[in-house]
Every structure is written in C-alpha cells, then in structure tokens.
Amino acid sequence: MGSYLVRRFLLMALTLFGMSILIFVMLRLVPGDIADILVDAAGIADAKEKAKIAKELGLDRPILEQYGQWIGGLSRGDLGFAYVSERPAIEEIAPRIPISAKLTLMALFFSIILGVPFGVISAVRQNTALDYSLRVISLSGLSLPSFWLGLLVLMASVHWFGTIPIYTNEPRGFLQEVGLLAIPAAVVGFRSSALIMRLTRSSMLEVMRQDYIRTARSKGASNTSVNYNHALRNALLPVVTVIGIEAAFLVGGLIVTETVFNIPGVARFLVEAIRWRDYPIVQNLVMLIAFVVVTVNFLVDMAYMVLDPRIKYAD
C-alpha cells in the first residue's frame, strides 16, 4: 500500500507537470495576447503602444523564460500579477475560491442527496407510476441546459415572489449564504442528480437480481435492510466513480450558473480571464482545477477500498 501511494503521488505530480506545459502552450497558441486585447478594447491597433504594453508585462521575453518564471513562482507560492487588474493574482483568485468551492460542494451534496435515494426508490419500485415519474424527471434533468433552467428559476422567482435570488451583495452570515447559494446549487446539481439517479437505479436493479440478495430476503431481512445494507453498498461502486467524474464536470456547469446567478466565483472569473488572455490568472486557475480533479480521482480510488473490501491496492 505504501509504495502504491508513492506511485500515485508521483503520477499526480507528473500529471500536473504535463498540465502546466499543456495550458502554458495552449494559451499562447490562441490568437491575440493581452497587449492586443488592451489596445483592441480601445479601438486602436497602435503597434508602438502594443509593444510598450507587451514589454511592460514581460511578453516579449523568450517563452521558456516565461514558463520558468511562472513555475518558479508557483513553487514559491507566488502566482504573479494579473495583467488586467495589475494586482497580485493571488489577491484576485483567493477570495473567489471559497465561493465556488461552497457552490460545488452544495451542488454535489444536492445531487447525491437526491440522486441516490431516488435511484434506489426507482429500482425498488420498478415499473410503477413512481418509477416512471422519477425516470421522466431524471431525463428532463439530463436534457435541460442549466443556463436555461437557471433563467427559468429567476423568471419564476421575480414573477411569483417579486424578488430575484442573485448574488448582489456579500451575504451576512452562514444562513444567508446558504440561502443565496442553495438555488444555484440546485440548478447546477439537478443534471448530476439525474445522472446519479439513473446510474443508481440500473446498478441497483443489477445487484438486486444477485443470489446473495435472495439469500438475505430468505433469511428474513427487512426490505430496508436488504435494499440499503446489502444492495446499495454493492451498487454504489459505479456511482462513486461517476460522482468523482461529475465533481470535475460541475466546474464546467458552474460557468453558466455563476453567470446567470451573478455569483462572483472562480468559474466565471476564469472565462473572463481567458477572454482577456490574462495568463497568470488562467494558468494558475487551471492548475488549481487540475489539482482538484486529480485529488478527487485519488479519493475516489481510496473510497473503493472502503466500499468493497475485496479491492486491495498491491505494493
């Protein structure tokens, strides 16, 4: 197990290193840089002014030197200066991370808390009206773009309650924050919950046809005990894998949700930074996301061991 962990950590480090090269090169392959954009935003394309800005931002230096400077800084915890705001990148990124993290966790919580129990109910009550209803709802969850759903929620809220649940002021206190983030989290988590529900249902149906479930029933175990203690635990393995993948996909979903609900999180900020070719922001944020995804994948692999004692990671 020890050497497995060492191998995993080395692999994670290698993945992140590869990501850093990929993002650095890809950003520079996209046409236009911040100097182009700054002069373009002013409606001019003055070569002299552009060269002056490029020099000021160090864009005229060799690409390897720029990469070395970024990675060197990153290893020291120095993320550099944001090109657009001209402030330290860490000051721009840090306040936004908790907002998106809370939103992601709430969305994930929402998708699990709805997806798993409804998936079990749907499987247990297979081919009943309840099963059909849940399947239709889950299908709609997969089909509705969260952008559209978000707007629909806002419109309904304005129409019926005369208020709009968007993030205009920093919430005062935990409860207000939960209230502000709950609706966008539900919107972004709706799709994931639908996916988790469908997967739980099919996985449960498969498990419930196994011999050991029949044995448990014949031994007089209650329905609840059979469904949740025997079947669900075994049905959860593929679900956990999907939850791990969904956690990464949620970041993609956050971009539109943060835009529609006007949440000043990382995802919306990242899109804006890409638009402005704000390399220090984009590079560091993508690295952060890559780190989170790699870590979640690692945690999912660890969760397998807890859920299925037969799984052992050999040295």
Added chain:
Amino acid sequence: MRSRVAFAAGTLAAFVLAAAPAFAQKQGGTLKISHRDNPPSASIHEEATISVVQPFMAAFNNLVMFDPNEKINSPDKIVPDLAESWSWSPDQTKLTFKLRSGVKWHDGKPFSAKDVKCTWDALIGQEEKSELIRKNPRKVWYSNLKDVTVGSDTEVTFVLGRPQPSFLSMLAAGYSPVYACHANGRDMRSKPIGTGPFKVVDFKRNESIKLVRNPDYWKKGRPYLDAIDWKIVPNRSTRTLGFVAGEFDMTFDSDVTFPMLKDVKAQKPDAVCEARPTNVNANILINRDAPPFDKPEVRRALVLAIDQKPFNDILFEGHALYGAAMLPPPAGFWGMPKEMLETLPGFGTDIAKNRAEARAIMEKLGYTKDKPLKIKVATRNIAIYRDPAVILIDQLKAINIDAELDPIDTTVWYNKIQRKDYSVGMNLTGGGVDDPDTAFYENFHSSSDRNYTAYKNPEVDALIEKQSAELDRDKRKKIVWEIEKKLAEDGARPVINHNVANTCWTPQLKGLVLQQNSIYNGWRFEDVWLDR
C-alpha cells in the same frame, strides 16, 4: 396699497414655486445600477467604451462640460467645471482657462493648473508623463494641440496650431477628465482619484464598482447621493430581471432593446424608460484594396443594394434613425437635413431601381445569378454586430453577391481590420462628442489610426481641415454636409442606421437627464437624487 400687497404676494408665490424643486431634492441613499460587463480599466483616457465612462465619470471633473441639464450637447451649451471661465486669443489659437481655487483631489492634495498640463502632456505623448496614460485611443482629438502652458496655479493655456472651434467641445466631453499629476497610471486604472463628486472606494473585477460621496466636493450641496453601487452582471436577462425585481434602481445605459422594453413595462409598469439615439451607427467597412472592391463601381453597387428599412424594422422595431456620417437632426447637431439625405446613394426610397442599377453593374463585371461573387462578411462575434451582418448578407443576394458570415473573435477584430484581412465588414462606430472633428478625423482622415478602411481622398482630407478651422458655424455645417455627401458617394463606410436604445430607471430616481447625441456624456450623477 392693495395692488402692492397683491404684487408682493404674487412675487412671494412665484419665488416659492420657483424654489420648490430646489427644496424638494433629498440628500442620501445609495443608487444601485447594473453594469453590463467588466470595464477594461478605470482610466477613462485609456479606454473607448461606455463601460468605463458611465461608472467612472462621477469621480472626475473636466475643465468644462456640456450642460448636464440639456438633452442635446451643443457648442452653445458648454458650462464651466474646474475652469471658472475661458477666453480665446484674438487669433483663436490660444485658449486660456481661469481655474477654480480651493479644489482638492480625493487624496486631499490641492488641484492646480499643473494637473491640467500633466494630463494633456500625457495625452499628446510628452515622454515625461507617459506613465500616467499608457495608451490613448483619442490621439487624433489633440493632433492640433501644440503645447499647454501654465500661467499660474489657476491659469492654464492650450496652444493650438491653428484655430479649431471644436476644441472646447472635445474638452467638454466625458472622455476629457483632468487627471492628477501626482497619480500613476496603475492607480488610475484600478482605483482612480479625481476631484469629482464621488470617490472610487472599490473596483472589484467581475463583481462591483463602489463610489461614495466626496464630502469635500467643491460644489457645495452636491452630490445628493451617499453612494453609487454598480454591480457587474454580464448576463443581460439577469440584469433586466434584477431591475424588474427592484434589485437595481437603473439599467445600464441603452441596455434595453425595443423587444425587451415591452417585457420590462409589462412587469414593472412604473418604470421610467427613455428611448434615445446613442450616436452609435452601424456601418459597412469595404476594403478598397481587396479585388473586386478596388473598383469604385463595385463599391457603388454594394451601397445601392442596401435597404435600410429591414435593418431598422428587425433590429429596432422602426425606431432607428437614418443619417449619413453625422447623427441626423434633431438629436444630432451637425447631420444634414432629411431632404438632402435622400439624394445620397443608398438613401433613396426606390430600392428596386437602386438594386436594378447595382445588378447591371455586377453583371457587366461578370457576376450573374448563376455565377455570383463569393465573399465573406467579417464582423465582431457579438450579437449587436452579427445581427446586422446577417441582414446585409441576405440583401447582397439581390445583386449577385453570395456572402458568408465570418464572425471574428472580438479580441482580434481591430487587428484583422487594420491588417486589411477582409473584403467586407460590418462595424459599429460611436461618437464621444457630436462634432465633425471627432467623427471625420477619427474615421475618415487619411492620417488616422482608426480609419479602418484606409479611405484616402485628398479632397476630403482638405475639406476636413477646412471645416475644422471654420469659425462660422453655418459655413462649417455646409462644409460638413459636403463631406458627408462625398463620403456617401465614395462608399466610405456606408451608414446603415443610427441606433436608438432604451434606458430605464425607477420612478424614485430623480434629476437624471440623458444626453441624446452622445451616450458618453452626462454621467456625473451630482444632480441625481432618490425620492425615498
């Protein structure tokens, strides 16, 4: 005796009535406004977008300004701001301002004539102040400015190369604030200091801009508001719903399109909405170096193909204005009269006849219905650019041009245009001041960076210079109309229409006067108050 009493009573009543509005204004409150996007910076001099001017103009003062209580900006309605008075030298080449004394910057330092000199030295590229303004999209405004001299702490003189009556109008624009000499460019881009009625306390990218009342403002009793809170809400539907729900007191300027206006009025019947020209026009860029558009007759055919009405009906529900290079009257001060406009190519009412002529030109050049000219219509990949481009593509079919939309990422749009990497493009052009100098020098003079089509006509260049130096307003107008006519005949950026859009606010918001011939002016907010 009775008549004296009646007279006194009448005078008193008149006084009370006249004074009533002054007493009615209420002090305090925070004005909440939605902002459409992330301003590239807070430095007005470095940018060319309403996204910067509208929120940050309230932090500054100009030397002079267009009367904020007048809807139409005109050279006759310029009022003092940091300058108490001004005078021209007899040869009209020196403009001297007497400045207010006792004015302080937001950081407490005193304002003086040196600040004025610093600002315009930086704008005309004097090396020693180059760090204050790192880019200047309006260089052409000050191409006639030779020097700025300081007479004393309260006197400054602008020295021009030749007479230029528009110079004062340019100084009155929202794009011409006075910067602090002791500030640096980075601060001015992120948290600027000014002498204006509001201080910038916070500018959070992608989030908000907060301004608070300047208690030391030199204009006593102003501003009325305690603060202005701008929220950056990039999604237009969310912004509009926020306004309807009362989250915002006012929409971003010109943010409400005509189809959206119906929804806003239906959901918020008490909203005050005003439609006004934006002095932004949709125009066609024709690359005069790209065959076959290097031939004048092909350019003429393209102009003759345009039917402006469908553009107006589809995009503005018929509210847009028809005009040539200048905004047409009555909102526009300089545009040519309607009867003159109708004689220009592309402005006639007989579209079928125009198109028959255009088709004949194209067929003579070998472009038939079966063998059409294939082109791409390049435009910025933003809806307000793409929509008219699509209508243009449809109209070009009528003259045997088979066009395809070429949406260009907005970040490289001007680069592409300046490289002449296009044949036909759809563009939007806005005017910071409704004045022929800014419109013609920026867009059509052969020496301008922003003459995107590289239109070069020595005769037009000479006329631009001539109108610029003409002191007689009526004579100047006639030259302006002559230029407009020549530009239309040459197919230099044919104008499709001048945009009109709506701005809405809550009925509790008082004292707001929207300027009709430039959306970039009138955002000082010092006379605005909330009746709550």
